[in-house]
Amino acid sequence: MKLLMSVVVLMYVVAAEDVMSPTLDIISEIKKIKTMEEKLNALYDEFRELRSKNEVHTEVKNLMNSLSSAVSALNDAVLNTNPFFSQLTSRTRNKLKQNDCWKSSIQTDQQNKQRDFESLSSSLSALKSSVSDLTSSVASLSSKQQTSDAPVTCKSGWISYKSSCFFFSSNALNWTEARDYCKAQGALLLKIQDDDREWAFLNHHTIPTSYWVGLTDQTTDQWRWVDDTPYTMNKERWNPGQPDDWKLGEEREDCGVITNTGKLNDGHCYIKFRFICRVQF
Numbered sequence: 001m002k003l004l005m006s007v008v009v010l011m012y013v014v015a016a017e018d019v020m021s022p023t024l025d026i027i028s029e030i031k032k033i034k035t036m037e038e039k040l041n042a043l044y045d046e047f048r049e050l051r052s053k054n055e056v057h058t059e060v061k062n063l064m065n066s067l068s069s070a071v072s073a074l075n076d077a078v079l080n081t082n083p084f085f086s087q088l089t090s091r092t093r094n095k096l097k098q099n100d101c102w103k104s105s106i107q108t109d110q111q112n113k114q115r116d117f118e119s120l121s122s123s124l125s126a127l128k129s130s131v132s133d134l135t136s137s138v139a140s141l142s143s144k145q146q147t148s149d150a151p152v153t154c155k156s157g158w159i160s161y162k163s164s165c166f167f168f169s170s171n172a173l174n175w176t177e178a179r180d181y182c183k184a185q186g187a188l189l190l191k192i193q194d195d196d197r198e199w200a201f202l203n204h205h206t207i208p209t210s211y212w213v214g215l216t217d218q219t220t221d222q223w224r225w226v227d228d229t230p231y232t233m234n235k236e237r238w239n240p241g242q243p244d245d246w247k248l249g250e251e252r253e254d255c256g257v258i259t260n261t262g263k264l265n266d267g268h269c270y271i272k273f274r275f276i277c278r279v280q281f
């Protein structure tokens, strides 16, 4: 804000130059222009500082616009100064000669300012493109996080872990009822990734109680998840010797349960156990 105020002040000074009287001493005019140039350089330095601090690019853009106006007003002022040279009398021509170096130095300044302006413009477009690169990488990063590990907010009674919500029931149902309950909640009876950290999280909440999970070989004789995706057998997740499809009367053990040991077993689907639902985002 302070910066923009000084730009406004500078532009006011530049505007005042337009109405200056031809009788004014040329040296003082040149001094004024020099002063303006110093102010402009100070602004330029502030701009560079701002850029290095990675400030919001709209502020930089506003500053650029103000700088651009200030530079063109300054150029006008320099051009307006030139007619004074031709209006001077011969008496003052010697003085003018002395001032020729000033004149050429003004021209050089003008050229320098043009160069500064151009380099400022290209810095700005470079800055713009790095800002947009940065914006898109931040966006892609945050969307990646959301689809992987970003913690989610879960409804009350559900536990958030990575990008999932888990429900560890306190009531017991048979496997079919548990499956249907989860489904009614917009969830699935637990489907597990074969991941040590996920298992550690689960066991932290299950041991020493047994919970139904969304595994069954009831219909196909192949273990599948409730969403009908195939289960890849990893015996290390099962209690020793399980699953054994143990038969009691006519009933085989067709449904997956995390037992009190924290490992899987196949159980009779009609038994009532607690159960785990999961919503994965």
Ligand SMILES: *[C@@H]1O[C@H](CO)[C@@H](O)[C@H](O)[C@H]1NC(C)=O
Residues within 6 Å of the ligand: 174, 175, 176, 177, 269, 270, 271
């Ligand atoms: C689960 O319980 C319901 C309701 O009592 C019953 O209809 C269903 O057959 C049971 N499922 C199993 C697999 O025993």
